[in-house]
Amino acid sequence: MCSRLIVGCGYVGSRTADLWQKRGDTVFAITRSQARAQELSQHGIQPIVWNWLDGRPPENNGSSENNALSQTLRTQSAPPLATLLIAVSHAPQPNIASQDTHTRGLANLVQFLETIGFDTAQTKWIYLSTTGVFGPSNPGDWVDESSPVAPERPGSIAAFAGEQWIAKNIRANGRVVLRPVGIYGPGRVPRWQSIRDQIPLQVNPESYLNLIHVDDLAASIESISAVTTRSDLYCLSDGAPVLRKDYYQYVSELGNWPSPVFESFVAGRPDRASSRSDGNKRVRNSRIQSELAIPLRFPSYREGLRSLRNEFGNEPAM
Numbered sequence: 001m002c003s004r005l006i007v008g009c010g011y012v013g014s015r016t017a018d019l020w021q022k023r024g025d026t027v028f029a030i031t032r033s034q035a036r037a038q039e040l041s042q043h044g045i046q047p048i049v050w051n052w053l054d055g056r057p058p059e060n061n062g063s064s065e066n067n068a069l070s071q072t073l074r075t076q077s078a079p080p081l082a083t084l085l086i087a088v089s090h091a092p093q094p095n096i097a098s099q100d101t102h103t104r105g106l107a108n109l110v111q112f113l114e115t116i117g118f119d120t121a122q123t124k125w126i127y128l129s130t131t132g133v134f135g136p137s138n139p140g141d142w143v144d145e146s147s148p149v150a151p152e153r154p155g156s157i158a159a160f161a162g163e164q165w166i167a168k169n170i171r172a173n174g175r176v177v178l179r180p181v182g183i184y185g186p187g188r189v190p191r192w193q194s195i196r197d198q199i200p201l202q203v204n205p206e207s208y209l210n211l212i213h214v215d216d217l218a219a220s221i222e223s224i225s226a227v228t229t230r231s232d233l234y235c236l237s238d239g240a241p242v243l244r245k246d247y248y249q250y251v252s253e254l255g256n257w258p259s260p261v262f263e264s265f266v267a268g269r270p271d272r273a274s275s276r277s278d279g280n281k282r283v284r285n286s287r288i289q290s291e292l293a294i295p296l297r298f299p300s301y302r303e304g305l306r307s308l309r310n311e312f313g314n315e316p317a318m
Contacts, residue, residue: 001025002082004225005118007052007109009040012128012183013087015218017045020225025082050112052105053093081118083225086162087128090155098154102162110169125175126221127166131210131235132156133179137281140208144284145179145233172232176224181237181283184304185214189311191260195252196312200263205245207280212237213298213307223294230291239285240300247301254305255312 001024006013009029017027021044028046031037037047086106093101113120134143135150151157163177184190194201220236248260288294298304 003028003080003118004083004085005081006030006045006085006087007105008086008088008128009036009045010087010089011185011188012180012214012217012221013085014043015214016085016087016221017043019218019222020083021045023222048116052088052108052112053096053101055108055111081113081120081123083124083126084113084120085126085128085221085225090130090158092154092158098157099161101158103165106162106165106169123174124225125166125170126224127162127175127177129159129163129177129179130156131179131181131237131283133160133163134281139206139280140282142282142284143235145231145235145287167232173228175232176229177233178221178224179233179235180217181210181212181235183214183217184211184308186308186311188214189251189305189308191248192251192255192312195248195260196255196257198258198261200261201244201248202263203244204280205243205248205262207244208241208282209244209247209301210237210241210281210283211301211304213296213304216294216296216298219297220288220292220294223292227292231287234288235283235285236288237283237285238296238299238301238304239289241282242301250302250305251312254309 002020003026004017004020006017006027006029009017009031013029017029020027026046027044028048029040030048030050030052031040032049032051034049037049040047086109088102088105090102092098096104131143132153133149133151133156135148136152137143137147149160151160166175166177182190191201193199216238217236224234245260245262252258252260298307
């Protein structure tokens with residue numbers, strides 16, 4: 001039995017927490033929302049209400065639950081924290097430069113851990129970054145952990161700055177940075193409503209989509225938390241990139257709908273803001289598979305989408 005702490009216990013974190021709990025581990029989670037804290041409590045997770053962009057210690061943020069937790073930790077011997085999973089959104093924050101959002105939070109987090117009373121001497125830090133940090137590439141090029149990094153979008157800039165902070169401040173054998181590709185799963189089947197309603201898709205149909213099912217991502221995090229890894233950086237994908245036109249066509253077949261409609265696409269068009277859907281690279285997962293051989297329940301989009309067929313409901317497109 002171990003203690004685990006998740007910062008950003010959302011779509012990925014909650015599933016990872018469930019796997020740790022099934023092992024008998026105690027899971028703590030930091031959340032900004034009191035309402036979310038109550039939800040976490042209902043699932044057996046011990047919540048800590050705190051905004052990692054706020055440098056105030058948790059006892060001073062008005063949460064009686066945090067006061068009680070801090071007092072409990074201090075009256076016991078400090079619990080050794082086996083794993084710290086950082087799965088915070090990379091979305092831009094008001095009045096904070098992109099390169100500062102995660103670095104500020106990480107620096108505050110170090111002080112927070114000391115304040116709350118965790119023993120972090122042997123903690124493994126697992127930081128969720130993104131493959132968006134990779135620089136431009138030729139259409140269809142393969143990328144991996146050794147590929148050049150040149151983030152362009154705000155979220156990718158924040159993620160890479162976080163990677164650099166981790167590398168500088170956390171001991172070499174106590175950190176792992178993960179770069180997942182596009183995450184899908186229950187409640188996240190991209191664009192199925194648009195396909196059903198024949199709304200033109202504003203993507204390049206000849207570009208590649210890299211995916212990993214959320215359950216495979218959570219299982220990979222759990223596996224990494226339990227072993228000493230040879231590397232401190234891994235790309236996480238199912239290893240089976242698919243052309244967007246083939247992915248969306250398969251969605252239409254599962255839904256028994258007409259073939260998807262694509263808007264006329266011109267790469268680099270000045271009236272289109274750059275987005276993740278403009279990417280056209282293929283992401284390898286060979287390092288993590290050769291070193292850890294983590295089995296994937298969903299080794300391609302086909303298995304994953306078939307498992308989500310019931311997600312295709314009848315509500316109107318948003």
